[in-house]
Amino acid sequence: MKEILIVGTGALATLFAARFSAAGVDVTMLGTWQAGLDALRKEGARLVSLDGVERAYPVRATDNPIECRGARLALVLVKGWQTERAARQLYTCLDEDGLALTLQNGLGNREILVGTLDQQRVALGVTTIGATLLAPGLARLGGEGVVSLEAHPCLDPLEAILRAAGFAVTVVEDARSLVWGKLVISAAINPLTALLRLPNGELLQRPAARSLMGELAREAVAVARAIGVSLPFESPESTAEEVARRTAANRSSMLQDVLRGAPTEIDAICGAIVRNGEERGVPTPVNRLMWHLVKALHDPLPAG
Numbered sequence: 537m538k539e540i541l542i543v544g545t546g547a548l549a550t551l552f553a554a555r556f557s558a559a560g561v562d563v564t565m566l567g568t569w570q571a572g573l574d575a576l577r578k579e580g581a582r583l584v585s586l587d588g589v590e591r592a593y594p595v596r597a598t599d600n601p602i603e604c605r606g607a608r609l610a611l612v613l614v615k616g617w618q619t620e621r622a623a624r625q626l627y628t629c630l631d632e633d634g635l636a637l638t639l640q641n642g643l644g645n646r647e648i649l650v651g652t653l654d655q656q657r658v659a660l661g662v663t664t665i666g667a668t669l670l671a672p673g674l675a676r677l678g679g680e681g682v683v684s685l686e687a688h689p690c691l692d693p694l695e696a697i698l699r700a701a702g703f704a705v706t707v708v709e710d711a712r713s714l715v716w717g718k719l720v721i722s723a724a725i726n727p728l729t730a731l732l733r734l735p736n737g738e739l740l741q742r743p744a745a746r747s748l749m750g751e752l753a754r755e756a757v758a759v760a761r762a763i764g765v766s767l768p769f770e771s772p773e774s775t776a777e778e779v780a781r782r783t784a785a786n787r788s789s790m791l792q793d794v795l796r797g798a799p800t801e802i803d804a805i806c807g808a809i810v811r812n813g814e815e816r817g818v819p820t821p822v823n824r825l826m827w828h829l830v831k832a833l834h835d836p837l838p839a840g
Contacts, residue, residue, distance in 0.1 A: 544613035545572035547669035554583035557593035559701040575673030584676040604629035616804035623652035642804025678786035686711030724753040724776035726790035727826035737784025762816040802830040
């Protein structure tokens with residue numbers, strides 16, 4: 537039987553787990569969220585499809601990486617601020633010849649994983665699939681998309697599992713273009729939805745928000761070009777608006793984090809754009825503002 541380890545128990549992790557399990561893949565989920573682990577153990581990975589039907593699929597769930605030792609294929613779907621912990625867990629459980637694929641948002645996740653594992657055991661990808669976590673172990677598909685993978689000599693078995701589970705997969709020689717392309721869109725949409733408490737599509741109905749989307753996207757593109765990254769689209773503004781339109785009812789992952797009082801990935805999105813811009817002399821005032829505003833949502837209150 538085909539086997540895969542998923543590091544994470546959130547919305548996308550639950551979606552991927554459900555689809556893998558439905559395709560006959562033996563799925564283990566490794567996480568730290570106790571409510572999520574309990575629900576997955578009791579009811580399996582539950583997924584609400586676009587037609588509103590909920591189905592449950594059996595998975596194993598654990599918080600102990602020792603129980604996952606010998607894993608040959610792993611999918612990393614934790615938040616960016618959790619990547620260092622995921623890397624340490626994978627150091628314990630990933631086989632010497634194993635491969636970990638990151639499909640995480642933001643910049644720097646592959647580098648963290650490589651620092652703990654090594655170059656040959658880490659692959660990079662991005663996905664445009666959307667999902668909302670409705671409850672522990674229960675995700676709703678927010679829209680179909682593509683899983684894009686950077687070519688890697690050990691990728692074939694994982695690519696085959698993804699295709700068997702019904703994912704649309706593309707393989708590219710250099711994923712930097714795709715990673716930065718997704719970063720541009722994430723910067724344009726996610727912080728605004730988190731601050732305004734709106735689903736993606738409603739940003740387009742508010743002229744000021746729509747204008748800010750364009751400014752955020754243009755700043756990110758300017759940084760990408762200064763680094764020498766070619767982006768996979770002509771117009772960042774039009775692309776961001778099209779994604780918001782196509783995922784109109786979806787709550788961004790950042791909004792989901794804010795609503796449940798969890799840390800966000802703003803450091804790996806707008807923060808990463810600002811830091812890279814500073815290194816190359818590219819001003820990013822709107823991304824900087826979004827970075828600080830979203831962080832301020834969960835700044836600790838002074839004692840007393």
